Amino acid sequence: MGFVNLLTMAKRFSGIIAILLLLRLTTAAASHEFCDAGMGYNVVGCGGSDSSSRRILIKGGTVVNAHHQEVADVYIDDGIIADVKPNIKKSHLQVGDEVAVIDATGKFVMPGGIDPHTHLEMEFMGTDSTETIDDFFSGQAAALAGGTTMHIDFVMPVNGSLSLGFKAYVEKAKKSCMDYGFHMTITKWDDTVAREMEIMVKEKGINSFKFFLAYKGIVMINDELLLEGLKKCKSLGALAMVHAENGDAVFEGQKRMIELGITGPEGHALSRPPLLEAEATARAIRLAGFINTPLYIVHVMSIDAMEEIAKARKLGQRVVGEPVVSGLVLNDSGLWDPDFNIAAKFVMSPPIRAPGHGRALQAAVSMGVLQGFHVVPENTGKSAFGKLVGTDHCTFNSTQKAFGIDDFRKIPNGVNGIEERMHLVWDTMVASGKISVTDYVRITSTECARIFNIYPKKGAILPGSDADIIILNPNSSFQISSNSHHSRSDTNVYEGWIGKGKVEITIVGGRIVWENNELKVNLGSGKYIKMPPFNYLFDGIEKADVSYISSLRAPVNRFKAMQ
C-alpha cells in the first residue's frame, strides 16, 4: 500500500488509531524504513534504484518566465535545463535513446514554486511546546504534489545557539525530497550570537535572519535586540525579517479576553487586532530605516500593516511585504465556528482577518507585481507590495490544536498551505484575471529566488537553470480535501475548495515526481541550497549612508574658549 493511501486511511480513523498510524509513518520516514517497507517510493540513497529518465523533452507548451512567455520546447538533461526554444527535435538531440517526451500543448510550463516561508518539524510555543506535524519528508512531498519545488524553512536556535540549531536542522532535512534553504531565527543577543550570525552567512549559506516582535516570553525580542540585529544584518549583507505584532500589547489583549470569559479560538483574533500588527510593522520599518538596511516583513495579514509598507516604499525605503496565501484567500469567520476543531485549525499569527483584508491584500499583490524587479529610483515612488507570496506552512493536527481546548493561548499557532499555494494563487489571482501568467511566475517563484539571491539557478526556465518545472493545465480543476492531501495533518484550512487550473506534472531536479495524481518522491534526494548575501536590495545602500553622513553638518568645529 502506498504512503499516500496509508495516510488517507489514517486520517479517516479518529483519535488514537490515527495517531498511532501517523507516528508509525513518522518513525518510518525518520529511520529510512521506507526503503524496505514497499511503500511505493523510488528511494535514492538507501539502496533503491532510480529508473526515471535523466533526459526529458517537454514539447509544445507555453513556457512562462517572469519576463516573457512563448510557445517553446524545453529540453532537460541531468537535472539541468539544457535548451529552451521552439521545435526542438528529439532526433537532433544526439543523446541516445532515453528521452522521455511530454506533450504540453495547451498547457503552461513554468518554474516550480518556491515557498519563502515554512516551518517543518519545528518545536513551537514554549512550555506547551509541540512539533509541527509535517517534517522535511511529508511537507516536501505535499509541496511537490502542489507544484512547489523548493522552500526556505526557518531554523530555530537550540537554547539560543545558532550553530546547534543549524546542526539540528541539517539532521531533520536529511529526509528531503526537494531542494531547500534556511532562514535563521534570532531569539537572544550576545557576542556569541553576533559571531554565529557571521558564520551562518559566510560559511553556512544563510542570508536572512528572522526576529519575532511577538510571542512574549517565548521567542519575542525587544527593540534594543532588534537594533543590534539590524546592524549586524546590514554589515553581513543579510536580509532582516520580522514577525510584526506588538507582543506586549498582544499579551494585554489576551488577558483582556480571558477576563471577559472568552477562552475559545475567536479570542485569538480578538486579542491581537490589526492595530497591533500595524504598530509593530511601522516600528520595524522605522528602525530599519534608521539603520538603513533592507527589511522583509513576513506574513502581512492586514490592510493596516500593508499600508505601512506601501507608505515606506513610497518614501523610497527598501521594504518587502510578504503576503501568505491564508491571508489572501481566507477570512476570520472560521474562528467563530461552534466546532472547536474547525475553529482551532484557523489559529495562526497574525490572525486571519475579516473579509475586507484579504481582498485588499489581493489588490495590493496585483499592483505590486506590476512594478519592475529592481529597487531603482524610478520605482521607489510607486506603490509596491507583495511581489511574492508565501505560505507560513506550520501544521498541527487536531489533537495538537486541542491542547488549547480551554484556553486559546495554548492552541499551537499555524496553518497549512505548502501544497495548496500554487493552486490557490492561480485560481484566485490568474483565473479571475487579477494578474497575468508572467506575474504568477514572478510571485510564486522568481521574486523569491531574486530576494534570496539564487536566481536564475532557481525561479526561471532558462538554459543552465535547475530543472524544477511544473506543467499546469488551465482547463483542468483541483479540489482540496484532508482526505486526499499529502500533509500528515488530519485537517486542511482550505477544505472543500474547488478551483480552476491544475498542476498536472511536477519535475524536480530533472525527475518527474508528480504525474497522473501520483507521487514518486525520492527520500534524501533534496539538496541544501546555499544562499549568498547582498541581494539586489542592498545595491547602492552605502550611497545613502554617505549622503546621511554628509548631511549631518557635524561635528561642529567650535572655537575653544580663551583661558
Ligand code: URP
Ligand atoms: O502562526 C504562525 N504564523 N505560526 C508559525 C510561526 C510564525 O509566527 O511564523
Ligand code: ZN
Ligand atoms: Zn511569524
Ligand code: ZN
Ligand atoms: Zn512563520
